[in-house]
Amino acid sequence: MRPSDFETVRALPLFCRMEKDNFDVLMADAELQHFPQHVTLIREGRLPESFHVVVEGAVEIFCTHDGHETTIDIIRPTAAFIVSSVLRNAVYLSSARTLTAARILVVPAQRIRDAFDSDHAFARAIVIELAEHYHSVVRSLMNKKLRTGTKRLANWILKTDAMQGHHRTIELAFEKRTLASSLGMTPENLSRSLARLSKHGVRSSGREIVIEDSFALERFAKPNMLIDG
Amino acid sequence: MRPSDFETVRALPLFCRMEKDNFDVLMADAELQHFPQHVTLIREGRLPESFHVVVEGAVEIFCTHDGHETTIDIIRPTAAFIVSSVLRNAVYLSSARTLTAARILVVPAQRIRDAFDSDHAFARAIVIELAEHYHSVVRSLMNKKLRTGTKRLANWILKTDAMQGHHRTIELAFEKRTLASSLGMTPENLSRSLARLSKHGVRSSGREIVIEDSFALERFAKPNMLIDG
């Protein structure tokens, strides 16, 4: 790894509190790799060989069953995936692919388990990372079980706008079909849902979504802190 | 805590590899409590005060939104809940109540975080516990997003029968409405789904479900290791 990459990685929340010696051992065989869009990094059913951290770009966690595919999560900087399989040394439940060009830290799996055992600050960081992913999936499950597709979309718009600084304009970073899959609907129904939201203060064209009346949108969406974070 | 309870708890997978001194400190203010059926133990939105482990009985993790309620998970011995909120010291996303009479270990939350810091074997056990819960929720999400209600029920029957030793007879331990909520459907649709499964080798009456033709049931259910475990 190049010295500048080494410093970049060292500064990540996952690693910044580690002891220097432990960090050096952990990174001995690590690489900070560039990947183009739409590259599959992990295949479900395989045993983990590496631990991955998204440093730049976006990665989609997805799984397939009986001819269908669905998105479980979208990982953005800085977060690891799929921590739980690496720690348990159990097969991946899901696959992963880049949604955009991405820079990803790849560390041999055994080194991660060793570092968990030898470095307490790292163990704490890992458990926090895992707990956050757990919360994220529980929220997705609540969202899917308690809301219709259109309400999930409405809340996704509110949440994404808030994360991007309340500009009331969202530019989709990836294809709409991926958003549909992530929200648990078909691309056709995403289109129809977006059209329906025009009655609740949302206008959209192409990959741009504009919130024209955030009160109306909130009144319809009924956001819930426990689901939407 | 009574000496016999102390020994019971000490033998649990979560604690059995801890150092004795750390275990004694952890248990200083812990209690092994009996609860009747239908007692709420945790309310969503609150900050965790205690860490809970189900030693006997069953506990339902559920959440509510906009007048609806859904089951997120059902916890059986021996498993903890809801680990992630305790570790992060963040508000609970979901509530918990006993489904049956239950014996539950209750430990002050701060003691758990201290033990995580001071005892490495405990930290490992906690992270494995958390990783297993993560897998469980990911599986529920895949199940909900990729299957219809009737298929979820069919696979639940296969999985539950396998867990209980392939007797081809399942006795429901709790109300059908809870099963429905856990499978993400209404009680009405659970009834209709069960009726529909009579064409695929399942007979049921009251709380008893009998698999009469497991080949037919599997052919319909299309079980998937990655979803059903």
Next chain:
DNA sequence: GCCTGCGCTTGACATCGATCAAGGGGGAAA
């Protein structure tokens, strides 16, 4: 500038699932 491909949109239809309403049946209490 035109053609082409692919993602998106729209419509029609079928299926899935929720809701409301009514009725049956088993267990608990008097």
Next chain:
DNA sequence: TTTCCCCCTTGATCGATGTCAAGCGCAGGC
């Protein structure tokens, strides 16, 4: 034993969602 209550079942209906098919429109290549 009888009554009552609550859960479960069943039917009718409506809304939500998936599927199939056709058409639109923008971007990239010629």
